[in-house]
Amino acid sequence: MKTRFFASLAAGCALVAPLPLLAQSYQGQGAEADSGSAGEVGEDTAPAGRRLSVQPYIEASQIFTAQLSPFDDVLTYTQLAAGVDAAYLGRNNGASVSLRYERNFGYGDASDSDTISGIARGYTTIVPQVLTVEAGALASRTTVTSGGSNFLPGQNNLDNSAQTYSAYVGPTLATRIDRVDVTGNYRLGYTRVDSPDFVTAGGNAADVFDESVSHSAQLRAGTQPGEYLPVGIGVGGGYFREDVNNLDQRVVDSYLRGDVTVPITPTLAVVAGVGYEDVEVSSRDALRDAAGNPVVGPDGRLVTDETGPRRIAFEADGLIWDVGVLWRPSQRTALSAVYGRRYDSDTYYGNFSWQPSRNSSVGVNVYDTITGFGGRLNNSLAALPTDFEVVRDPISGAIVGCINSVSGASCLDGLLGSVRSSVFRSRGVSAYYSRQVGRSTAGISAGYDRRTYLGAPGTVLEASDGLSDESLYIAGTVSGPLGRDAGYTVATYASHIDSGFEGVGNALALGSSAAYSRNFTRNLTGRVAVAVNYLDSEVSAEDLKTASALVGLRYGF
Secondary structure, X not given: OHHHHHHHHHHHHHHOOOHHHHHHOOOOOHHHHHOXXXXXXXXXXXXXXXXXXXXXXXXXEEEEEEEEEOOOEEEEEEEEEXXXXXXXXXXXXXXXXXXXXXXXXXXXXXXXXXEEEEEEEXXXXXXXXXXXXXXXXXXXXXXXXXXXXXXXXXXXXOOOEEEEEEEEEEEEEEEEEOOEEEEEEEEEEEEEEEOOOOEOOOOOEOOEOOEEEEEEEEEEEEOOOOOOOOOEEEEEEEEEEEEEOHHHEEEEEEEEEEEEEEEEEOOEEEEEEEEEEEEEEEEOOEOEOOOOOEOEOOOOOEOEOOOOOXXXXXXXXXXXXXXXXXXXXXXXXXEEEEEEEEOXXXXXXXXXXXXXXXXXXXXXXXXXXXXXXXXXXXHHHHOOOOOOEEEEOOOOOOEEEEEEEOOEEEEOOOOOOEOEOOOEEEEEEEEEEEEEEOOEEEEEEEEEEEEEEOOOOOOHHHHHOOOEEEEEEEEEEEEEEOOOOEEEEEEEEEEEEEEOOOOOOEEEEEEEEEEEEEEOOOOEEEEXXXXXXXXXXXXXXXXXXXXXXXXXXXXEO
């Protein structure tokens, strides 16, 4: 029993304690990124437990939107949509996908629009119990202010709606050589934001993210307590690189480190690590005209001076270390808390997960990392479980930010809180609670995120160096059946961004929606929904207030 506990404890340490620097170098989220790993899902699935669910559908709806402020107008749309919700869970493969395309035909002053939204996360096994390939993708429409604040969901007929795309793919290794555990992964990621042209209050081009490509890799070999030694030991290394298209920004982070796990009691261990890390953030300046002003391209973004020198925005190399505790009183409860030194400053991170029953779960994650917008979003996609349920805004069809699962949850709202192109150091905390009562499911997610931007001296980004955006967010949903042939969903959200940039100020977004559906036949469903949304930005003279209603039909195949 004691040996099995040490094995379990060491496995938890491998995911949580020795990896804060190892994992955080490319994602800064500790064990969160491994919580939905393919290996865990595959091992917990019985041979007879395979299940496949595919639900394609088409919709036709009529939407009425009353713009209460800054305009007093009622807009009407006909919305045609097609989508699919699918899930598969087997011994060696698993995936969840929610994909939707919609076309809005506006009448009068209402403009036409089309949107692709969805999220996917899955894995496939190449070598059982050894090698898997994981992938994830996101498409989301949001509302963006000229200050760079980014809010869910994006609304119809708004000139400041933006479309975000992000995807990653890569292999994950988990094997055992003699009594040495060997784990590692590689991820290739891509993120793009299609947004309208923005200018700041001063008339300059806004710093809005364009696209980036990221690479991350890590490898670790270690022993469990009670194997060769009474303590567990390990050695590992990793590499992260993100290339941001805006002004040719680049983040490079590489490290080597060793770690030790010391059991104190049957449920408590002390973990510590030490190593070397080299971090560098750099960029080029914008192209200048004859008067020395930055040149803005046709896409509304600054044009990069490709012939100019690369300039350093941040660099840190030398000793890194951390020390912390891992508490694991049962298979349903785990806590890690770590304090250390990196980025030439103190750092804190950790997580807590608790599953009080089969139908409920609680989680808290504290993070600290340096990355760009794309790398941050890629790593959060990788942290999602492979079995989840998407909650959508009933009017726009947009993902409202939180993906709820009985086994866990992740909220994307805080991650999408700002779409500035500048590389940043992100520190914050996120938390969720999810519960299933009978056939109804409720979930709530909340968090705080602080992004301190890094700009190179002598470039247009120098003005943003050291400035911060702080965001607070909360989102909740509850859904379930109403009898045999009907169901409901209620969702609400709130986001607040406090920007340190001059002329930007604060922005607050609030919204709530309710939807009711009723089956007329096995395949045909009627839908009605109402929603209210409010956006208060100090950049705009007036607040944006809308109220919407929808009546429609869905046919499921």
